Amino acid sequence: MAKLCNDEVAIVMIPLPAQGHLNQLLHLTRLISTYHLPLHFTGTTVHLHQARTRVQGWDPLSISNIKFHEFPTPCYENPPPNPNSTTKFPSQLMPSFHATCHLRHPITSLLRELSCSNKRVIVIYDSLIAWVLQDAPNIPNVECYSFRSLSAFTIHSWNKPNSVEENDGFLKNLPSMKDSLTLEFLEYSKVQREYRKNVSSGDLYNSCYEIEGLYLDLLSKGNSTGHKQWAIGPLNPVKPFARKESRKSSICIDWLDKQEPNSVIFVSFGTTTSLSDEEIKELAIGLEKSQQKFIWVLRDADKGDIFNGKSRKIELPKGYEERVGKRGLIVRDWAPQLEILGHVSTGGFMSHCGWNSCMESISMGVPIVAWPMHSDQPTNAFLVTEVLKIGVVLKDWAKRDELVSSVEVEKCVKRLMVSEEGDEMRKKAMELSKSVVDGGGSGKEMDSFIAHITR
Numbered sequence: 001m002a003k004l005c006n007d008e009v010a011i012v013m014i015p016l017p018a019q020g021h022l023n024q025l026l027h028l029t030r031l032i033s034t035y036h037l038p039l040h041f042t043g044t045t046v047h048l049h050q051a052r053t054r055v056q057g058w059d060p061l062s063i064s065n066i067k068f069h070e071f072p073t074p075c076y077e078n079p080p081p082n083p084n085s086t087t088k089f090p091s092q093l094m095p096s097f098h099a100t101c102h103l104r105h106p107i108t109s110l111l112r113e114l115s116c117s118n119k120r121v122i123v124i125y126d127s128l129i130a131w132v133l134q135d136a137p138n139i140p141n142v143e144c145y146s147f148r149s150l151s152a153f154t155i156h157s158w159n160k161p162n163s164v165e166e167n168d169g170f171l172k173n174l175p176s177m178k179d180s181l182t183l184e185f186l187e188y189s190k191v192q193r194e195y196r197k198n199v200s201s202g203d204l205y206n207s208c209y210e211i212e213g214l215y216l217d218l219l220s221k222g223n224s225t226g227h228k229q230w231a232i233g234p235l236n237p238v239k240p241f242a243r244k245e246s247r248k249s250s251i252c253i254d255w256l257d258k259q260e261p262n263s264v265i266f267v268s269f270g271t272t273t274s275l276s277d278e279e280i281k282e283l284a285i286g287l288e289k290s291q292q293k294f295i296w297v298l299r300d301a302d303k304g305d306i307f308n309g310k311s312r313k314i315e316l317p318k319g320y321e322e323r324v325g326k327r328g329l330i331v332r333d334w335a336p337q338l339e340i341l342g343h344v345s346t347g348g349f350m351s352h353c354g355w356n357s358c359m360e361s362i363s364m365g366v367p368i369v370a371w372p373m374h375s376d377q378p379t380n381a382f383l384v385t386e387v388l389k390i391g392v393v394l395k396d397w398a399k400r401d402e403l404v405s406s407v408e409v410e411k412c413v414k415r416l417m418v419s420e421e422g423d424e425m426r427k428k429a430m431e432l433s434k435s436v437v438d439g440g441g442s443g444k445e446m447d448s449f450i451a452h453i454t455r
Helices: 019-033 043-054 089-115 127-133 153-159 164-168 185-200 209-221 253-254 277-290 320-327 336-341 355-363 377-387 408-415 420-439 444-453
Strands: 009-013 039-044 068-070 120-126 142-148 200-203 228-230 263-269 293-297 329-330 344-351 368-369 391-393
Touching: 009 019, 009 089, 009 127, 019 039, 019 043, 019 142, 019 355, 019 444, 039 043, 039 089, 043 068, 068 089, 068 320, 089 120, 089 127, 089 185, 120 127, 127 142, 127 185, 153 209, 153 253, 153 377, 185 200, 209 228, 209 420, 228 444, 253 293, 253 329, 253 336, 263 336, 263 408, 277 293, 277 320, 277 408, 320 329, 336 344, 336 355, 344 355, 344 408, 344 420, 355 377, 355 420, 368 377, 377 391, 391 408, 391 420, 408 420
Parallel strands: 009 039, 009 120, 039 068, 120 142, 142 200, 200 228, 263 293, 263 344, 293 329, 344 368, 368 391
Antiparallel strands: none
């Protein structure tokens, strides 16, 4: 790859301060770094610390052409998550989202400074933080590209265009958006959408044509603005992990090393979900009765500031860990999800179906037990189970108000881990993984995007 001139084009990354969003843009920064362009990763002080602390698969300190810009924000409320809320949406993060409006002026100053010493300044911003760029159109050599953290399938289905494909069959059975988002977040999103209209020169997707070709094409055809789009995923590292690639030893990986291939189901619901005590009890019993090996990440959802405030102490049924013994590993802190999914012993993933987790699971060839909680997760679960056919449904979104029973947990875990149907899904997931790794968008599509911005 020819080395590009560093003083012609600079790139500025602006993530939304939530783990799944921070993670995707940080991985994208890593991919762009190989093109030898100067990179500037911006954000609040606390959230940049969070992103760098939790990154997996590579060390951000090892990339010399990434400069981190930490901007302080005024104090905001930092409420704990409510595991008993009537909705699973992480409302506790909203104060930190609203606080990002204070990034407008420092980011504008950075863009003006960079515009004086570069032919072009390229801004890649999370589509949910567009309001910080309202001054960008006044800087002549700044171009802004919206990063869409959702799947193309979700965006297409939420837009509900009158397409032949939609009228043709199974898409009529898509889960409802009802109760997946709060009114406060919908209003916040509406504001960002209005600002996005004025600044965006194109869209980037953490996806690829091997996974979502039809829906990426439909989005392109339905694009009335003429904006270009690039499917540059998967953004996460896609090679199975060797021990030497891990930055530090992990109890999870040490434990997995002792298990048989495809014998372990990984249970994790991301950083925005808190299970109630009842849900935890039923899940625990279901995993125990399934008699399958498991790693269970048992932790509360993130607060707006993960480094401040106490975390809830989550209780398991009395004597539970002693009963499951060496068959189950309970992790109550941050777990190396990419390494776990990439381990040969991992044969399944019980997931909330956040798009970040879906892409990681697909790229590692691991089928999914789908338990969607909020936002785009019900639609992602539909994509995984009904379109790609590499997963089973544990929680039907139409029954979102009902408690998932231990019987249902046991049944779904066994269905994925110890049945011919589960074996077939594993085979299909591995085939999809191979096609993604061999031909995914982080190659040719990324080359196309870089060629466009350095034209």
